[in-house]
Amino acid sequence: MSSIEFYLLITAFLMLLSVVASKLSNKFGIPSLFIFLGLGMLAGSDGILGIEFDNVELAQNIGTLALIFILFAGGLDTVWKSIKPILKNGLILATVGVLLTAFFVALCVYYLLDFTFLESLLLGAIISSTDAAAVFAILRAKGISLKKKLSPLLELESGSNDPMAIFLTVAILQIIMLPESTNATEWIFKFFLQFLIGGILGYLFGYLLPIILNRIHLTFCGLYPVFTIGWVLLLFSSAALLGGNGFLAVYMAGIVANTREFVHKKNLIGFHDGLSWIMQIAVFLALGLLVFPSQLPDVALSGLAIAFWLMFVARPAGVFISTMFSSFSFKEKAFISWVGLRGAVPIILATYPYLQGFEKSNLIFNIVFFIVLFSILIQGTTLPLMAKWLKVESKSKDFKGESVIASPLFYHTLKQFYIEEKSRVIGLSIVELDLPADFLILLIKRDNDYIKPTGSTLLEENDMLLIQCNSENKYKKVLKTFEPEKKVD
Numbered sequence: 001m002s003s004i005e006f007y008l009l010i011t012a013f014l015m016l017l018s019v020v021a022s023k024l025s026n027k028f029g030i031p032s033l034f035i036f037l038g039l040g041m042l043a044g045s046d047g048i049l050g051i052e053f054d055n056v057e058l059a060q061n062i063g064t065l066a067l068i069f070i071l072f073a074g075g076l077d078t079v080w081k082s083i084k085p086i087l088k089n090g091l092i093l094a095t096v097g098v099l100l101t102a103f104f105v106a107l108c109v110y111y112l113l114d115f116t117f118l119e120s121l122l123l124g125a126i127i128s129s130t131d132a133a134a135v136f137a138i139l140r141a142k143g144i145s146l147k148k149k150l151s152p153l154l155e156l157e158s159g160s161n162d163p164m165a166i167f168l169t170v171a172i173l174q175i176i177m178l179p180e181s182t183n184a185t186e187w188i189f190k191f192f193l194q195f196l197i198g199g200i201l202g203y204l205f206g207y208l209l210p211i212i213l214n215r216i217h218l219t220f221c222g223l224y225p226v227f228t229i230g231w232v233l234l235l236f237s238s239a240a241l242l243g244g245n246g247f248l249a250v251y252m253a254g255i256v257a258n259t260r261e262f263v264h265k266k267n268l269i270g271f272h273d274g275l276s277w278i279m280q281i282a283v284f285l286a287l288g289l290l291v292f293p294s295q296l297p298d299v300a301l302s303g304l305a306i307a308f309w310l311m312f313v314a315r316p317a318g319v320f321i322s323t324m325f326s327s328f329s330f331k332e333k334a335f336i337s338w339v340g341l342r343g344a345v346p347i348i349l350a351t352y353p354y355l356q357g358f359e360k361s362n363l364i365f366n367i368v369f370f371i372v373l374f375s376i377l378i379q380g381t382t383l384p385l386m387a388k389w390l391k392v393e394s395k396s397k398d399f400k401g402e403s404v405i406a407s408p409l410f411y412h413t414l415k416q417f418y419i420e421e422k423s424r425v426i427g428l429s430i431v432e433l434d435l436p437a438d439f440l441i442l443l444i445k446r447d448n449d450y451i452k453p454t455g456s457t458l459l460e461e462n463d464m465l466l467i468q469c470n471s472e473n474k475y476k477k478v479l480k481t482f483e484p485e486k487k488v489d
Helices: 003-021 023-028 032-043 056-076 080-112 117-126 132-141 150-177 184-216 223-241 246-257 265-290 293-322 330-338 344-349 361-389 399-406 472-480
Strands: 414-418 440-446 449-451 464-468
Touching: 003 032, 003 265, 032 265, 032 361, 056 150, 056 223, 056 246, 056 265, 056 344, 080 117, 080 150, 080 246, 080 293, 117 150, 117 344, 117 361, 150 184, 150 246, 150 330, 150 344, 184 223, 184 246, 223 246, 223 265, 265 344, 293 330, 293 361, 330 361, 344 361
Parallel strands: none
Antiparallel strands: 414 464, 440 449, 440 464
16 A cells, blocks of 8 residues: 555544544534544554654644634624624724733743743743634534624634734744844734735625626536635735735635625535534644644643633633623623633644744643643533523524524525526516425526525516525426416417
8 A cells, every 4th residue: 555545544534533523522512623633642653543743834834724714714604793793892802802811821831930921921822812613613512502792702702813813923933033133113013014914905805705706607616616715825825925914814804705695605605614624623633643642741730720820810811801891791701701712723823933943842832732632621511511600691592593594505405497488487576476485596697697586576588596495396396387388279
């Protein structure tokens, strides 16, 4: 067996095992991220398979690529109307909250370990980002719905705090490694420039994407996902080359794109959701392979101390200070604090010191990895309990229904139908057709235009209808009423 075949076999085995093992997440409330990391560790050099993987640069590149599509999928799944009321609080939490969390963690690290304050601040910046995607996966599995303002706030924070954490990490690391070439004014300017360029490009690309998708008229529907992948990569690379924050750009592009209708929207959202899962599995397996579990006991004591400080002091302090002028209650702020789940981003950021030749890079990586594992296991498994204890659950029981509505349409349920000459439905409005509830006309193509149908939309000859119907029999039965009337001899 050639090496490529062997690695493909291992990759396939680990990916399939990750998907199957994720069922444990739903059944026992164990975060899927913990399972993916655990499988990577078991497959690594200290594990059962003994795969030797120490390519930090490759792991970082995988992580960067993964974050691009995870953030875009997160933005594409975000409803602007839901986050608009809490936009100010969410952005403050994602910027000031991250900065404060990093600072308070640094205080603990400075007095606990043999670190300078800048080195302590570096570790704080690395661990400051949260991963609320895991939170929603757990809450959905348990059928728990949060109060209206909490869900969009956590959603916005999780997507928008990663760029801030990445910027802080890169900035502090460069200040440590090249102190003579940096100053505070320069980095403040870079901060605003990165977020300004990233924000502008993100909005522009997000605004243009639906327009292009509606007008490009690709022959094969399978090319639309390919186009969006290229579009996202073009956005990220352009933002980075122009000095902007590419991660912020792709996240904003997803949000802006979702505000408009475009062809194959539901399917594209479903595609990028699936791609996001692939990326999560890939990055966590890679990071799990990179770590040496045998080294973790050496940092267990300090890791536990920092993890407890982070969960009970640093994160709550950052949240309560950032939201002091908001309308959130004490219990809601306490829950936001507990939702500060650490995920992929801190571990990816922990690889940055390696590539810069930082002396304490291995120690920082192991500590961060331990904290992430502890955070996922403790905070992740207790989320449902904390939601009930703090009484932040929504009284309405429509959470499961929301997930159904938000679920993507499948290709096999979509049909195309052309209205022929002398069809019975020509000149009739959609409401006059008296269609079954599960027979939906999603889109009408008329000449070279795409029309979003309403009940009053009149059907015309040569219209192409995009129809969604789960039942093939019902689909055929309804369409019989569309056919031209047969002449009687």
